[in-house]
Amino acid sequence: MAQVMEGSATNSHGTDDPLSKLPTREGWSEPLVLYKNYWLRPRFAATIMRLQNTFEARHDDIILATNPKCGTTWIKALAFAITNRSRYEFGHHPLLFHHPQEVVPLIEIPRDGGMTYVETLPSPRLLATHIPLSLFPDSLATCGCRIVYVCRDPKDALVSRWHFENKVHRERSIDFEAAFNMFSEGFSGHGPFWQHCLEYWRESIACPNRILFLKYEDMMSEPVKYVIRLATFLGVPFSIKEEEDGIPEEVVRLCSFDKLSSLDTNQTGELVRHGNLIVEKSVFFRKGKVGDWVNHMSQEMGRKLDCIVEEKLKGTGLVLSFSDHGVCNVEAVRPVCPREAAVEPARAGDRSIGRRRAWGPSAHGTAVCASNEHQRLAAMADIENPGGGGGVVDARPDPDRRCAPLLCMVGALIAFCVLSMLFYRAHRAAGLGSAQVMEGSATNSHGTDDPLSKLPTREGWSEPLVLYKNYWLRPRFAATIMRLQNTFEARHDDIVLATNPKCGTTWIKALTFAITNRSRYEFGNHPLLFRHPQEVVPFLEIPRDGDMTYVETLPSPRLLATHMPLSLFPDSLATCGCRTVYVCRDPKDALVSWWHFENKIHRECSIDFEAAVNMFSEGFSSYGPFWEHCLEYWRESIACPNRILFLKYEDMMLEPVKYVIRLAAFLGFPFNIKEEEDGIPEEVVRLCSFDKLSSLDTNQTGELVWRGNLITEKSAYFRKGKVGNWVNHMSQEIGRKLDCIVEEKLEGTGLVL
Known part of the structure; x- marks a missing residue:
């Protein structure tokens, strides 16, 4: 090991220079100096210092x-x-x-x-x-x-x-x-x-x-x-x-x-x-x-270096592509962007036929584990819904996805069948936690079979939930999502605003509408002063009057919102190349806000907070598990950063102007220099602020009609919008418990909620 010395880097004349005060040590072919936590050759360190004052960058x-x-x-x-x-x-x-x-x-x-x-x-x-x-x-x-x-x-x-x-x-x-x-x-x-x-x-x-x-x-x-x-x-x-x-x-x-x-x-x-x-x-x-x-180092040396790098990167989400050689082998399970997947010609000269990988938990390497009740139910749902993520899984050899040995596959299949049978029998006789899980209980109003009737169901917050492709959904939303697969026609310039429920949906709708329409309306007479944000940006899975006619007639680029998990996107939307903005939030605040909202709009079947916490913590909430919903979009945002912008509610609340500028650039509507000098980003923030929107009569009185039969008060969408408000509704112990659950679910992904 080489000795590290202080103040030994002098110039050719022996006089002091900025390098002379830096620690030095033996390098590969010449000594290295330690400059701001990095070991550099002295001449490169000197150049980097000089560039600070001399290099003039250009924006392009x-x-x-x-x-x-x-x-x-x-x-x-x-x-x-x-x-x-x-x-x-x-x-x-x-x-x-x-x-x-x-x-x-x-x-x-x-x-x-x-x-x-x-x-x-x-x-x-x-x-x-x-x-x-x-x-x-x-x-x-x-x-x-x-x-x-x-x-x-x-x-x-x-x-x-x-x-x-x-x-x-x-x-x-x-x-x-x-x-x-x-x-x-x-x-x-x-x-x-x-x-x-x-x-x-x-x-x-x-x-x-x-x-x-x-x-x-x-x-x-x-x-x-x-x-x-x-x-x-x-x-x-x-x-x-x-x-x-x-x-x-x-x-x-x-x-x-x-x-x-x-x-x-x-x-x-x-x-x-x-x-x-x-x-x-x-x-x-x-x-x-x-x-x-x-060809140059032993397997032991390879393992040693892999372990060192793995330890240094632990918890960051970054995994460097290690090779197969033992205990420290970590496979980089990187999400692949279906919208950017290379087209495989069906025959010479034909570039029109291609395949895309499926989105969803299974597409990201998350195995079904029979030791967990939710995941076993997910496995049952996968039997009813082969394909999981809704796309065609690319069967070509992929270095990011190593095929399991045949023996392991057979063993896993046998174990799965046995466990599924035991699980089914157990739940015929007893409930799961506080609610019983049943197969085939989701029938339509006429009592006849429909696609939902074969899905596992369980008690939800205000109504039963069905398990569809690894996610718990309200039956009517599951039915709509199934229907959208065949009926929704996406456009390449669509802008999709995706969230888990109560994670800033109303705010991101207002911000995006204001940004993309700022050349059309003056702030003093803006549509957001007279219409609820939920009215100006429609939900895909909650169409007006029960069909997609209104959405189809919207001019391009359309602003559309959804709570759908990424893996349940209609094929046309998953492959069209449109932009998607996703906003996540601290699960504790999201839970508290969701509980208040549910109890306001479903007063006749309200749920106590403890029951809501327990179900949420087990992954049983509409569009849940909450963490898997976030993780799908997170992984895809890393794979396709030009297609998916992943935002955190807390960051946006802390620096709203910064994120409005960033959002505008991502959407293809960047603020020009004059707009920034004139304070237009700040105007957007003020117009869409919680205090401004919640004080408007249009958002405090009246009702919104959803899907022809669901009516909600407009004021229900504005409660507090505060970061950290969960402390007023749950104990520190419950908060820690939920944090631990989420942290465990996201371990090694790089995502921290």
């Missing part, structure tokens, strides 16, 4: 960020080819004559030691960096430009980095064991490796429209899919004609390892880096294989 810059040896050369080539495809023909493309490292400069390794070349590039500039996100120059961190980050299995990254370092610094080569030990302790250029990844990961969740987080392994597995996704994120999406003409495939071929590594321009000659570092062009192309680490 595109930054390609990576840890070293994590697909940097590939993402440079792909981004350059995608953004310049209208300028160059593939047969005479600059990438055939210039190294990818030449066409996209690294910010911290400028040409000739200065930023002149970068400053003269036309907009939008393609720039690359290995700089950790927290060390970005202020102008770059605040300009709002797009960032693409590519991470990689740490083991493969380590092996590739070791080869690269020893080729570039032959006179100071390092043996693999020493490199492994330093890497595992966090000592490598731009390290710790895991912290570098985690910063970008967290920011990609907070700002999905600004940062696209990709995994090298995913890109290698389905390159066309990710090229299409990358183009969309960069603001240069492929047109339908381009996709039909196979342009994404042409980009993939041009930028493939085999193609680029075979070119003379990439195999001969040198690159001059930072004015004095000369690197052979060929060293940037070694193998590019996934899992090549097995």
